[in-house]
Every structure is written in C-alpha cells, then in structure tokens.
Amino acid sequence: MGGRDVFEYALVRVVPRIERGEMINAGVLVYCRAAAFVGARVHLDEARLRCLDPEVDVAGVRAALRGYQEICTGGEDAGQAGGDDPGRRFRWLTAPRSTIVQPGPIHTGLTADPRAEVDRLLDLLVR
Numbered sequence: 001m002g003g004r005d006v007f008e009y010a011l012v013r014v015v016p017r018i019e020r021g022e023m024i025n026a027g028v029l030v031y032c033r034a035a036a037f038v039g040a041r042v043h044l045d046e047a048r049l050r051c052l053d054p055e056v057d058v059a060g061v062r063a064a065l066r067g068y069q070e071i072c073t074g075g076e077d078a079g080q081a082g083g084d085d086p087g088r089r090f091r092w093l094t095a096p097r098s099t100i101v102q103p104g105p106i107h108t109g110l111t112a113d114p115r116a117e118v119d120r121l122l123d124l125l126v127r
Contacts, residue, residue, distance in 0.1 A: 003118035004110040009121055010094045011104040012068055014061055016053035024048050027065055028121040029072035031090035032114035040072040041122040065100035068093060
C-alpha cells in the first residue's frame with residue numbers, strides 16, 4: 001500500500017433540537033498526522049435543516065460551521081487554537097459536545113491525498 005497514510009475523520013452534525021436528537025450532516029473534518037494536515041469542508045442544506053426545526057437559527061449554525069473551518073486553517077482567525085499543531089486542533093474539534101453543531105465519532109482510513117479526502121468525504125457523506 002505504498003504512498004498511503006492513515007487519516008482520521010469525523011462528520012460535523014447539526015442537531016437543531018437537542019432534546020429530539022435528530023440531525024443532519026453538515027461537514028467533515030480530516031486529520032492526517034503524516035502530512036501534518038487538518039482540514040474541514042462544510043455544506044449546509046438549509047431546507048433539510050428547516051424540516052427538523054423551522055425556527056432554527058441558520059445564521060448561528062453557519063457561524064459555528066465557519067468556526068470549524070477557521071480552526072482547521074489556523075492563524076489569527078482561529079483564536080487561541082490557531083497556534084496549536086494540526087493534531088491538537090483536530091482533537092479539540094472532535095471532543096464531544098452537547099451543542100447544536102457537534103462532531104460525530106472519529107473514523108479512520110488510508111489516503112494518498114488527505115486534502116482530496118476532505119472533498120471526497122463531503123460529497124459521499126454530506127451532500
């Protein structure tokens with residue numbers, strides 16, 4: 001399996017009414033230690049989200065999803081986490097939360113291109 005590295009990924013889910021537990025997938029996080037890479041892509045299907053909760057704060061959900069992407073990118077926009085290494089940022093983003101926007105469980109795989117894996121998983125599991 002030459003040229004392929006282990007990577008980890010988690011879905012980013014939106015649970016608009018925590019008490020009901022219904023969710024939609026709205027993004028994916030990918031971490032590959034060998035490539036020192038962490039990345040996120042999001043896609044929010046507002047119509048599906050409003051089916052679960054017509055009163056949902058869509059702007060708030062979009063802001064939270066943007067935060068996941070900014071933390072993956074690092075730098076000033078990521079706040080305090082921006083200076084952390086990719087692995088620490090991934091672990092922080094995938095820590096369990098009981099908020100409207102939350103990470104799912106972590107899964108693993110093999111990839112030759114972790115950056116392309118983010119888009120592949122978004123198309124496969126979110127869109």
